[in-house]
Amino acid sequence: xxxxxxxxxxxxxxxxxxxxxxxxxxxxHFGAKVAVDGIDLDVPAGSFYGLVGPNGAGKTTSLSxxxxxxxxxxxxxxxxxxxxxxxxLEAKKLMGLLPDGVRLFDRLTGxxxxxxxxxxxxxxxxxxxxxxxxxxxxxxxxxxxxTLVVDYSAGMTKKIALAAAMIHAPxxxxxxxxxxxxxxxxxxxxxxxxxxxxxxxxxxxxxxxxMDLVQRMCDHVAVIAGGHVLAAGTVDEVRGGQxxxxxxxxxxxxxxxxAGLQWLRTS
Amino acid sequence: xxxxxxxxxxxxxxxxxxxSTMQIVGLVFAGIYGxxxxxxxxxxxxxxxxxxxxxxxxxxVLAGSAVFLGWLxxxxxxxxxxxxxxxxxxxxxxxPMKSLLVGLALSGFIGIPGAVTLxxxxxxxxxxxxxxxxxxxxxxxxxxxxxxxxVASRAITAASTSLAxxxxxxxxxxxxLLVPLMFLGPIIGSVSxxxxxxxxxxxxxxxxxxxxxxxxxxxxxxEVAKGAYGVAGLKFVIALAxxxxxxxxxxxxxxxxxxxxxxxxxxxxxxxxxxxxxxxxQTPAGAVAARCLTYWIRDPRYSAGxxxxxxxxxxxxxxxxxxxxLGSVGTILGYGGAFAAxxxxxxxxxDISYDNTAFALHLATGLSGRADRAGRVxxxxxxxxxxxxxFIVAGAVVSGSWAAFPAMLGLMLGATGAGLGLASIxxxxxIMNVAxxxxxxxxxxxxxxxxxxxxxxxxxxxxxxxxxxxxxxxVTAAVTGVPLFGWLAMVAGLVLGAGYLVLGIRWxxxxxNRRGPELLLAVSVDR
Numbered sequence: 001x002x003x004x005x006x007x008x009x010x011x012x013x014x015x016x017x018x019x020x021x022x023x024x025x026x027x028x029h030f031g032a033k034v035a036v037d038g039i040d041l042d043v044p045a046g047s048f049y050g051l052v053g054p055n056g057a058g059k060t061t062s063l064s065x066x067x068x069x070x071x072x073x074x075x076x077x078x079x080x081x082x083x084x085x086x087x088x089l090e091a092k093k094l095m096g097l098l099p100d101g102v103r104l105f106d107r108l109t110g111x112x113x114x115x116x117x118x119x120x121x122x123x124x125x126x127x128x129x130x131x132x133x134x135x136x137x138x139x140x141x142x143x144x145x146x147t148l149v150v151d152y153s154a155g156m157t158k159k160i161a162l163a164a165a166m167i168h169a170p171x172x173x174x175x176x177x178x179x180x181x182x183x184x185x186x187x188x189x190x191x192x193x194x195x196x197x198x199x200x201x202x203x204x205x206x207x208x209x210x211m212d213l214v215q216r217m218c219d220h221v222a223v224i225a226g227g228h229v230l231a232a233g234t235v236d237e238v239r240g241g242q243x244x245x246x247x248x249x250x251x252x253x254x255x256x257x258x259a260g261l262q263w264l265r266t267s
Numbered sequence: 268x269x270x271x272x273x274x275x276x277x278x279x280x281x282x283x284x285x286x287s288t289m290q291i292v293g294l295v296f297a298g299i300y301g302x303x304x305x306x307x308x309x310x311x312x313x314x315x316x317x318x319x320x321x322x323x324x325x326x327x328v329l330a331g332s333a334v335f336l337g338w339l340x341x342x343x344x345x346x347x348x349x350x351x352x353x354x355x356x357x358x359x360x361x362x363p364m365k366s367l368l369v370g371l372a373l374s375g376f377i378g379i380p381g382a383v384t385l386x387x388x389x390x391x392x393x394x395x396x397x398x399x400x401x402x403x404x405x406x407x408x409x410x411x412x413x414x415x416x417x418v419a420s421r422a423i424t425a426a427s428t429s430l431a432x433x434x435x436x437x438x439x440x441x442x443x444l445l446v447p448l449m450f451l452g453p454i455i456g457s458v459s460x461x462x463x464x465x466x467x468x469x470x471x472x473x474x475x476x477x478x479x480x481x482x483x484x485x486x487x488x489x490e491v492a493k494g495a496y497g498v499a500g501l502k503f504v505i506a507l508a509x510x511x512x513x514x515x516x517x518x519x520x521x522x523x524x525x526x527x528x529x530x531x532x533x534x535x536x537x538x539x540x541x542x543x544x545x546x547x548x549q550t551p552a553g554a555v556a557a558r559c560l561t562y563w564i565r566d567p568r569y570s571a572g573x574x575x576x577x578x579x580x581x582x583x584x585x586x587x588x589x590x591x592x593l594g595s596v597g598t599i600l601g602y603g604g605a606f607a608a609x610x611x612x613x614x615x616x617x618d619i620s621y622d623n624t625a626f627a628l629h630l631a632t633g634l635s636g637r638a639d640r641a642g643r644v645x646x647x648x649x650x651x652x653x654x655x656x657x658f659i660v661a662g663a664v665v666s667g668s669w670a671a672f673p674a675m676l677g678l679m680l681g682a683t684g685a686g687l688g689l690a691s692i693x694x695x696x697x698i699m700n701v702a703x704x705x706x707x708x709x710x711x712x713x714x715x716x717x718x719x720x721x722x723x724x725x726x727x728x729x730x731x732x733x734x735x736x737x738x739x740x741x742v743t744a745a746v747t748g749v750p751l752f753g754w755l756a757m758v759a760g761l762v763l764g765a766g767y768l769v770l771g772i773r774w775x776x777x778x779x780n781r782r783g784p785e786l787l788l789a790v791s792v793d794r
Contacts, residue, residue, distance in 0.1 A: 092633030119554035
């Protein structure tokens with residue numbers, strides 16, 4: 001999808017280029033509640049980066065601030081060396097974003113919505129039309145392209161939003177919960193697309209609850225809880241011999257060690 | 268279980284108040300209004316007690332039937348008016364049907380309309396202070412009547428939601444019902460003026476109504492006071508049968524709704540239809556214009572405005588036609604064009620509020636403020652200008668004189684430009700508490716009213732000020748009859764309108780670029 005040559009990086013220090021995403025001291029509070037409390041993170045260019053954390057850990061808030069949707073109280077964000085909050089228009093050109101929990105312009109048809117996303121980016125119409133057809137067929141939405149998005153199922157809605165995020169071939173894809181309510185076949189297709197994209201030099205950040213998926217799919221991972229980064233690095237570094245799920249539970253805590261619900265037994 | 272449902276309703280009310288002070292202000296205003304209404308009704312009823320039983324009976328039957336009718340009609344027009352206890356949300360809880368019905372019915376009394384209706388209905392007893400027996404009967408009947416009102420509105424809501432689970436029907440019904448409502452005023456006006464012998468007509472109407480489900484329950488105390496116990500008993504049976512039948516309808520519809528998913532899928536359609544996207548230049552601003560125009564047609568919240576705006580001048584015309592001849596109708600039509608065009612132009616002042624969080628796409632794509640503002644303005648102008656022109660031409664044809672045409676055109680252009688320009692700034696500055704995407708256009712939120720009215724007033728006032736230069740020329744032209752002033756008004760309208768538009772887009776774009784993330788945060792509070 002991009003013209004950048006494939007490039008694998010093990011550590012940000014070894015990189016001649018700036019990281020795809022670099023976050024320093026990011027903070028945000030809503031009222032009395034501190035949602036994100038000083039996050040530092042480097043996402044190397046060309047990595048497949050997983051962001052995991054329990055519910056309410058601050059994943060969505062952090063990603064919204066990193067992509068220019070939510071103004072941070074403090075801290076800085078660079079995308080490929082471009083300051084997101086100082087030069088937002090330039091930074092947003094480099095990013096494709098699948099936000100979680102926002103509406104779409106759902107009175108458009110699927111085809112219209114993806115076209116709209118392309119045209120808003122200032123792309124020319126022939127490129128847009130061509131890519132829209134590609135995206136719709138790859139995501140298995142071609143047959144529903146003329147249906148209003150409001151009539152789509154949850155999984156289809158997720159897929160059309162993903163198409164809208166990828167239409168301009170960004171060098172960084174930020175996907176907040178991309179596999180939620182997507183069927184297994186489509187999820188496998190999407191994984192293949194993302195892997196191809198990373199192999200050709202693109203960078204992907206996904207947030208997810210599903211540890212297995214992150215362990216299999218990503219090469220880097222960061223664990224976020226309570227608005228802090230608890231661990232970050234390559235998946236192997238972070239999990240250190242354990243499964244990612246076990247390591248995650250160890251880091252985050254909160255597992256109940258008691259005997260569970262005694263009364264929830266049928267026998 | 269019933270107590271749980273009531274407590275849930277109270278908790279929901281309390282929590283919604285906690286979210287913003289404006290909601291409290293709104294509720295307080297609504298409360299004062301309701302209380303005032305209640306006091307007036309009670310005082311009126313007590314005063315009525317001095318009259319003969321026949322008169323008391325007639326008044327309570329007529330007023331009661333009207334209240335009952337209101338409870339039947341309002342939920343249809345404002346579908347989803349109060350869905351805080353939407354039965355669909357209880358599907359996963361195995362609540363016994365009887366508890367659910369009783370709980371939902373009683374929770375209808377929590378809230379200003381329900382409470383006022385209940386107290387006013389009980390208050391009918393106040394008019395029987397000369398006849399204690401009828402007073403006691405009135406208390407019982409009042410409670411029954413209020414319950415009937417609630418059950419009726421619940422039954423209607425349940426019936427219409429199970430009839431109309433398709434999205435298209437929901438989209439349309441709200442709009443279609445809006446049209447007769449708008450003409451209600453003029454219709455009532457003409458009907459009531461033609462019936463001069465109302466005093467002869469009302470008693471027979473009340474008598475008829477008292478034998479129907481609408482009025483039976485209200486007529487019982489009067490029959491008791493007259494000593495006609497047999498008739499009272501018959502009417503009581505009618506009243507009981509009414510509430511029983513309504514409760515049964517409600518139960519059946521509710522039972523069906525609880526096992527039917529809210530939405531049944533549509534047909535699949537393949538690609539190829541790009542709609543308005545094929546009409547506009549394929550640039551960011553053009554895409555925004557195409558998207559907005561699509562929404563004007565497809566989103567009921569916009570299309571309701573599109574239908575109402577042309578009707579408003581027609582309502583004025585209706586009033587004018589009774590006062591003057593064809594000439595005045597033409598004049599009103601012509602100047603009404605400016606009004607209709609302005610109404611459409613002003614609608615985009617809540618554009619971003621209507622987008623809700625879908626606005627995130629504009630923000631994520633790094634769309635420039637100028638393209639965003641310009642696109643929205645173009646979409647509204649494409650609708651507003653031809654509509655205004657249509658009215659002006661129609662006005663000229665009806666009155667048979669084209670003398671006022673330039674002045675009217677100038678006023679229309681000036682008003683549209685001012686409306687669009689001002690709305691471009693307002694929509695980047697203020698987030699209004701509007702109906703969410705997919706909701707009924709009639710739905711308004713409690714507590715919105717106060718701040719919304721202030722913003723609307725500011726906008727209307729501002730637009731009025733901006734139109735003063737053009738307006739002065741238009742008035743001068745009309746008073747002096749010198750054609751030059753008309754032409755001057757046209758030129759002034761064109762130049763000033765264009766100027767306001769450009770300035771509005773620029774200023775609005777600056778606001779938008781500066782406050783984009785804040786706008787998104789403001790709309791995400793309400794989703």
